Amino acid sequence: MRTLKFLLQKEFRQVFRDPAILRMIFIMPVIQLMILPWAADYEVKNIRLAVVDNNHSDYSRQLISKVTSSGYFQLQHYSSSMQQAMQEIEADKADLVLEIPAHFSKDIVKEDEASLMMSINAINGVKANLGGAYLRSIIQDFNREIRLRWIQFPRFNPELNIETTSSNWFNPHLNYRYFMVPGILVVLVTMVGAFLTSMNIVREKEIGTIEQINVTPIHKYHFILGKLIPFWVLGLFVLGIGLTIARLVYGIVPVGNVATIFCFAALYLLAVLGLGLLISTYTSSQQQAILLSFFLMMVFILLGGLYTSIDSMPAWAKAFTKINPVSYFIEVMRMVVLKGSGLWDIRYHMLTMAGIAVVLNSWAIFSYRKRA
């Protein structure tokens, strides 16, 4: 116990003397949380629209103004040449071409049926999909409006009409930031846990002090605990800063109990610290440790459900998320922050995380050798 006291004293002193670590702990969460949620946004806005109007009628103008006033589209190009519009697409100046045929208004009036042509730049699949869907629904709306104007509906509509009313739960305004901010918090805590721990231990290998430690009678459990405890504390501290920023800047107040989040985070950090320790036993320089942590973080985050839904992943990727600690914490964060889940609701997550923590730490302790 006394040995541990000396180790902790040393570690905390070193952490608070290292400006790089302090910056990482205090500035990184602020910047990540202040900037990322504004930019990392799924909503598709500012779709650049090119209109090829061969009709130049009242109807075509009404349609165009309806589309542009929706707020999702920017009229980038307006002409009566399909060729010119396609050039805009090729130069990546436009995302979508709406072609209005010459007989558009005549068809509406005489034939009661008209067609339009949409050409979409599908390099960015999400943007293309959503842009097309938005435009289609605006056109449908437009369609209904003119029908109302033209046709006198009978008292009973002969066409079957199913009305859908939807209500959004847990995030009623579909605010994307409510979804992103808890996820970014997870990334932050993970960085502190895995990056800092692995770098810290590998640094001692680099400067040679680890050899001096290995030649003392110190028990390896003590040494490892001495390394893990400070970063465990720092990780929880960063989480606290992050939650405060989420509340002050985005008004995100967890529906559930903050203690539940910290409870899970305490367990989660054990797993991530184990990972950092493991990285450090398999690397011998800080560069190697950073590259390896970076690679693992990329995989964990991209396959962790931060940006994309786990439900739509292929089976093998879904299987991986079962052993990916990041995906559990992201899920728990969203459950507690948005739905107000309690400890009992996340019991399965807690158990799994404890399991992952035990496996990673035992593996790391097993492969840490005082003697080569």
Add this chain to the structure above:
Amino acid sequence: MTNNRIITANQLTKIFGGFKAVDSISFDVHEGEIFGFLGANGAGKTTAMRMLCGLSMPSSGSATVAGFDVYKEPEKIKRSIGYMSQKFSLYEDLTIKENIRFYAGIYGKSDAFIKDKTAKLLQQLHLGSEANKLVRSLPLGWKQKLAFSVAIFHEPRIVFLDEPTGGVDPVTRREFWNMIYEAAASGITVFVTTHYMDEAEYCNRVSIMVDGKIEALDTPSALKRSLHAASMDEVFLKLARKAVRSGD
């Protein structure tokens, strides 16, 4: 000097892959002596020392340090030894006092012991006014003297020094050897590797390693006599010229 054997090595060998870094060396070190461990770069000195300190697992052979077996009781050995490696191994981002306190602490020394001895040590080293400065800011010679003091702070029975005076100026080297003599006088056995042949003259006995084997082991004067050499420098050159291995 008693003739108690505090280190014994018998056919001690370390093989890395197909390379015999240390090739069945056998020797004894007596309690209280200053034992010089000489050899060219790559001769296997550091590897042999690391095996004795419990940092490296021997491939074969046997050895005891302070009466403990290197295979079975490495942790007991570690309690009885001090070690100063080739690489400087104090924490540069801790102060002089903090480094002393940390290393003494993990050897299980009491607060009172640490406090008393730190004050004495700082006075001896004339570092009293610098006690709260970061180690980073000290000149190399001072760092080496401090590292040595920290290595024997917990009063071990043996101290292993791996090229402790590399890169240090002659005056500081002289002071460093005075410290080694003081330590030996207080009963600590000193096991030291070096490249400087003038330092070899200061040792009670020296062994000279060539290509992983011990080529000669005796007192400096006996070695000079048997090899008809005027100085240890000449002794070393005569023996080390046989080396096949190139330095690192």
